[in-house]
Amino acid sequence: MSAIFGILRFDGGAVAASDLERMGATLRHRGPDGRKVAVEGPVGLGHCVMRVNQEDLFEAQPIRDRAADLTLVADCRIDNREELAGEFGVDEAQLADLPDSALILRAYAKWGERCAEHLLGDFAFAIWDGRGGKLLLGRDHMGQRTIFYHRSEHFLAFASEIKALWALADVPRELRDEEMARFFHRTVDQRPEGGTLYAGIEVLPGATVMAVGRDRAVAQRRYWAPEADPAHEGRNEAYYVEQYRKVLAEAVACRLRRLTGPAALLMSAGFDTAAIAGLAGPVVTAQRRKLISLSWLGPEGMEPMRGDIRPWLEACRRVMPHLDVRELTRPGADPLEGLGTVFMQADGPGAGDRKTSAYLFAQAQAAGARLVLDGYGGDYTLNPRGFGALARHLRRGRLRRFMVEFRAHLRETGQSPWRTLKHEIILMLLPPAVIRWQRRVRQMGSEALFASALRDLEGPYLAELRARNSVEKRPGADSIPITAMRASIRRVATKISRGAAPGGAIPAAAHGLDLTRPFHDKRVVELGLAIPEDLYVKNGLNRYLARRALADVYPPAFQRRGRRNEGILGDVTDMDSATPELLAEVGRMAASPRLTPYFDFKQAQLILAETDSGNGSAPRKAAALRAMLAARFVEWFSGANDR
Numbered sequence: 001m002s003a004i005f006g007i008l009r010f011d012g013g014a015v016a017a018s019d020l021e022r023m024g025a026t027l028r029h030r031g032p033d034g035r036k037v038a039v040e041g042p043v044g045l046g047h048c049v050m051r052v053n054q055e056d057l058f059e060a061q062p063i064r065d066r067a068a069d070l071t072l073v074a075d076c077r078i079d080n081r082e083e084l085a086g087e088f089g090v091d092e093a094q095l096a097d098l099p100d101s102a103l104i105l106r107a108y109a110k111w112g113e114r115c116a117e118h119l120l121g122d123f124a125f126a127i128w129d130g131r132g133g134k135l136l137l138g139r140d141h142m143g144q145r146t147i148f149y150h151r152s153e154h155f156l157a158f159a160s161e162i163k164a165l166w167a168l169a170d171v172p173r174e175l176r177d178e179e180m181a182r183f184f185h186r187t188v189d190q191r192p193e194g195g196t197l198y199a200g201i202e203v204l205p206g207a208t209v210m211a212v213g214r215d216r217a218v219a220q221r222r223y224w225a226p227e228a229d230p231a232h233e234g235r236n237e238a239y240y241v242e243q244y245r246k247v248l249a250e251a252v253a254c255r256l257r258r259l260t261g262p263a264a265l266l267m268s269a270g271f272d273t274a275a276i277a278g279l280a281g282p283v284v285t286a287q288r289r290k291l292i293s294l295s296w297l298g299p300e301g302m303e304p305m306r307g308d309i310r311p312w313l314e315a316c317r318r319v320m321p322h323l324d325v326r327e328l329t330r331p332g333a334d335p336l337e338g339l340g341t342v343f344m345q346a347d348g349p350g351a352g353d354r355k356t357s358a359y360l361f362a363q364a365q366a367a368g369a370r371l372v373l374d375g376y377g378g379d380y381t382l383n384p385r386g387f388g389a390l391a392r393h394l395r396r397g398r399l400r401r402f403m404v405e406f407r408a409h410l411r412e413t414g415q416s417p418w419r420t421l422k423h424e425i426i427l428m429l430l431p432p433a434v435i436r437w438q439r440r441v442r443q444m445g446s447e448a449l450f451a452s453a454l455r456d457l458e459g460p461y462l463a464e465l466r467a468r469n470s471v472e473k474r475p476g477a478d479s480i481p482i483t484a485m486r487a488s489i490r491r492v493a494t495k496i497s498r499g500a501a502p503g504g505a506i507p508a509a510a511h512g513l514d515l516t517r518p519f520h521d522k523r524v525v526e527l528g529l530a531i532p533e534d535l536y537v538k539n540g541l542n543r544y545l546a547r548r549a550l551a552d553v554y555p556p557a558f559q560r561r562g563r564r565n566e567g568i569l570g571d572v573t574d575m576d577s578a579t580p581e582l583l584a585e586v587g588r589m590a591a592s593p594r595l596t597p598y599f600d601f602k603q604a605q606l607i608l609a610e611t612d613s614g615n616g617s618a619p620r621k622a623a624a625l626r627a628m629l630a631a632r633f634v635e636w637f638s639g640a641n642d643r
Contacts, residue, residue, distance in 0.1 A: 001505070001514035002059075003030035003048040004073040004147070005159035006126055007168075008135045010216050015044035022167040023159055024048060030075075030160065030509050038062040038071060042214065043128045043135065047073040052370045052514050053258040055081075059099045068109055069130030074101040075145050075160055076123035077516070079254040084118070101125075108136070116140075116209050117223045120523075121254075122516055124204075126158060133214045141224050142493075142520040143206025146501045150200050156212050161506055162201055162347040174199040175637060180598075181465035183349060184630050185454055189495055196500060197348055206497040224522070226493035232530035240531055244382060244549035251521035252279040255373065256287075263371040264292040264364035264513075267325075269312035270565050271543050271558070272378030276518055278553030281322045290324035292367045294360050297329045307564065315555035328363060335625060336585060339632050345510035347501075349633040357504055361511040372508055377519030380492040381528035383546050385563055386537035388485060390420070391428035408540025413562065453623030457604055461597035485533050493525055582608050582628065589631050594638060599627045 005023040007015045020037040024046045028035065031048025033056075038045050047061035062073045078084070078100040085095045088106045100121075107115035108127050116123075116138040124145035127136045137147050137158060149158040150171045157165055165171045179197045182188050194202045204210055207224040211217075232243060256263055265280070267273045277291060284291045295313050310327070317325050335355065342354045364372045379385060390409060393402040409420060458466065496502070508515035518524065531545065538544040542563050547554070583605060590601035607624040610617050 001030055001052070001145075001509045002050050002075045003027040003160040003164070003509075004046070004075050004124060004126055005157075005164050006043070006045040006073065006128075006135075007155055007157045008128075008212060008214070009042040009155045010214065011154050012042060014041050015039050017044070019168055020044045020046045023157075023164040026164045026167050027159065027161060029512060032512060036061065038064075040071065040128070040130070043071075045071055045073045045126060045128060050370065050512065050514070051260060053077060053100075054260055055099045055258065056260070058097055059101060061101055063101055063105060065105060065109065070105060070108065071128040071130075072101060072105045072108070072125060074104050074123060074125035076100045076104060076121060076125065077255070077514075078103050078119060078121045078123065079521075080120040083120075087118075113209055113211060113221070114223070124160065135212045136209060137204055137212070138209040139204050139206050141207045141522040142497050142502075142517075142525065143499055144502055144505065144516065144520060146505065147204040148196065149202055149204065151202075151212075151218070152200075153216075158204075161509070162196070162198065163344070165201060172198075172200040175634070177461070178465050178469045180630065180634065181462055181469065184462065184626065185451075185466065193498060203500045206499065224497075226490055226497055226525050226529060228530035229523075229526035232527050235530075237535060240535060240545055241549045243527055244531075244545055247521075247523050247527045248275060248382060248518065248549075249279045251518040251524050252276055252373075253283050255371065255516050255518060256280055256283045259287075259371055261371075262289050262292055262367070262369050263373060264294055264367060264369035266360055266372065266374040267293040267295045267313070267316075267323075268375065268565070269295065269309045269316055270375065270378075271383050271546055271554075271561075272375030272519060274312070274316050274554055274558065275378070275383075275546065275550055276373055276375055277316060277320055277323060278550060281320060281553075284322050291322055292364065292369055293323045293325045294363055295325065295327050296356060296360060297327055299330065312555075312557075312561075315557050319555050324367075326363070326367075328360065330359065336582070336628060336632060339629070340636050342507070343633055343636050346507045349629055350507065354507070357507055358511070361508050361513055364513055365511045370512065370514060372513045372515050374504070374515070374517060375519065376503070376517050377496070377524075380489045380496075381519045381524050382531070383519075383543045384485060384489055384528075384536045386485065386533075386542040386544075388424075388428045389533070389537035389542075390424045392485070392533065394425060395429065405537065405540060410540075412540035412560070447619070450619035450623050453607065453620040454626070457600050457607075457623060457627040459596055459598045459600055462599065485536060486529065490529055493529070496520070579608055582625075585628065589628070589635070592635065595631045595635060598634060599631050601631075604628065 005020070005027065007019060009015055017037060017039050020039065024035045024037060027048045030050055033049045033051045035048045036046065045062045049056065049059050049061065051057055062071050064071045081095060081103060084103050084107065087110065090098065104115065104119065104123065104125050107118055111118055113136060121140065122144040123140045124147045125138050129136065139145060139147055146160055147158055148162050148165060149156060150165050152170065157168055157171060159165050166173055176197060176199050179191060179195065182191055183197065193205055196203055208220060208222050210220040265273060265277055267277060277293060280291050295309060297310070313325065313327070317323060338355065342350060342358055345358065346354065361372065390402060390405055393405060406420070409424065410417060505515045535545045536542065541547060547559055551559070586601050586604050586608065589595050604624045604627055607620050610620065
């Protein structure tokens with residue numbers, strides 16, 4: 001994963017090369033193979049190169065088309081190289097030596113601002129058009145590469161990571177407290193589009209191009225949205241089985257076939273990562289390589305919170321000889337130790353698996369990989385679990401199909417008829433308002449306990465922000481019935497596409513890795529949204545289509561595997577072993593005038609001191625850890641700004 005950065009001055013002044021050099025220096029972890037800048041009066045562009053694919057050997061950015069007065073920098077992997085070459089009249093011999101960035105520049109020369117619509121892959125680019133007097137920024141369909149920017153009266157600066165913007169003295173370094181409240185309550189999907197945790201810094205949404213003129217004019221246009229490809233709609237089951245295999249296999253292969261070294265996979269041995277692992281076989285075998293499989297088993301000496309993945313991992317190992325399986329564990333440790341480094345790497349507080357992910361990325365780097373894959377996206381593209389399938393049949397009056405699937409569900413899951421009626425049908429058909437009321441009254445499930453604990457842990461300022469900004473509300477989420485499965489999937493895919501940075505991508509880059517997700521491939525998304533809902537669950541089996549399409553790829557045991565995903569990736573599992581250290585840390589932070597308006601540390605102490613190990617304890621302790629994480633981040637960020 002390379003990096004791009006640049007400055008466009010609106011006041012006519014020349015860009016200082018020293019500013020670009022400082023921006024590039026903060027991104028040096030993304031440029032182990034070189035860094036270069038180009039300054040042309042009021043415009044300066046820079047690139048850090050990390051060579052991952054064979055074509056990267058020919059990268060020499062920034063690249064210029066002097067005849068057309070165009071300059072480009074890009075962080076990219078373009079997957080439809082042959083198709084584009086045909087459009088541009090480039091023969092096979094020429095294409096072999098042509099970097100992906102040169103294809104993007106030719107695409108702009110041919111199609112102008114509509115160039116991104118013709119690209120397939122993960123990409124972020126910036127093109128300075130001297131004749132048009134504008135800078136064009138573009139980001140791929142599912143937002144897998146990033147562009148953050150700051151725009152003021154005098155200049156616009158952009159970069160692949162936020163920390164590069166802070167290398168400029170005129171870019172503010174200030175938290176948006178209302179966004180900190182949204183982070184704490186896990187309602188960042190309410191954040192205004194393009195917003196970030198920081199004042200004065202925005203992110204270009206995925207599937208978007210933005211043109212910025214020398215006259216400060218800004219025009220932003222969305223060029224794609226997650227929708228079904230019409231070519232895939234209205235087909236029979238045999239067609240979807242064939243296309244599932246074909247499209248996903250290509251999404252995996254195009255990420256591997258041009259690599260200069262081995263790839264790693266974060267392997268949970270679930271349906272999604274096992275599909276990637278199996279489909280990678282022909283490619284890595286032809287390369288005489290192994291696919292490095294990194295499986296997290298949790299802290300040493302602790303029972304997995306969501307089941308043991310080792311039986312499934314062993315089943316994959318038996319039928320996938322191309323895997324280099326590495327089962328990873330490490331001693332339990334204070335989950336707050338070393339967070340400053342994690343915050344710096346992630347440009348923020350990160351997700352709940354921040355330290356564990358950093359450990360896995362470090363292992364991938366040590367194994368010699370520059371590309372790492374994961375299975376994110378399967379549940380909301382090709383492999384939905386099909387919650388609400390039985391209720392959907394009943395709501396549509398399909399009684400015969402309902403009875404067939406009801407009996408099959410009982411047979412495959414072993415659930416009692418009453419439990420199935422209650423959880424798979426009755427609760428699915430209640431009006432959303434009734435479901436919300438019931439959850440509040442009965443505190444159903446760990447999620448409700450977690451949300452309740454978050455409110456208990458608020459300090460007065462955080463409570464005020466929540467009330468003022470309604471950060472707990474999730475507009476639109478409850479307007480989609482649970483039984484409208486495809487509509488729900490489309491909503492999730494849209495949120496991912498329009499989001500800020502894909503989870504894990506920036507921390508992976510800190511370890512010299514390019515993180516890519518085959519299930520976020522545009523072609524996979526468009527196929528997934530065309531698959532009929534009746535194929536999500538059939539014969540009592542969820543992920544029915546995956547089982548059929550990959551019957552010769554999955555281990556045989558997957559044909560009767562249940563809905564549950566075993567394993568857990570996160571730092572919360574370290575909490576019990578670190579309780580004395582956590583309690584001491586809470587006491588320290590309770591004395592901070594900077595932090596006490598945000599959090600109720602007395603309540604945090606009470607929760608962490610709980611000895612009950614039942615179901616109610618874990619979500620409450622997870623909420624307390626989240627409060628401590630947020631407090632540590634506020635403290636760290638304030639301290640970083642003081643230096």
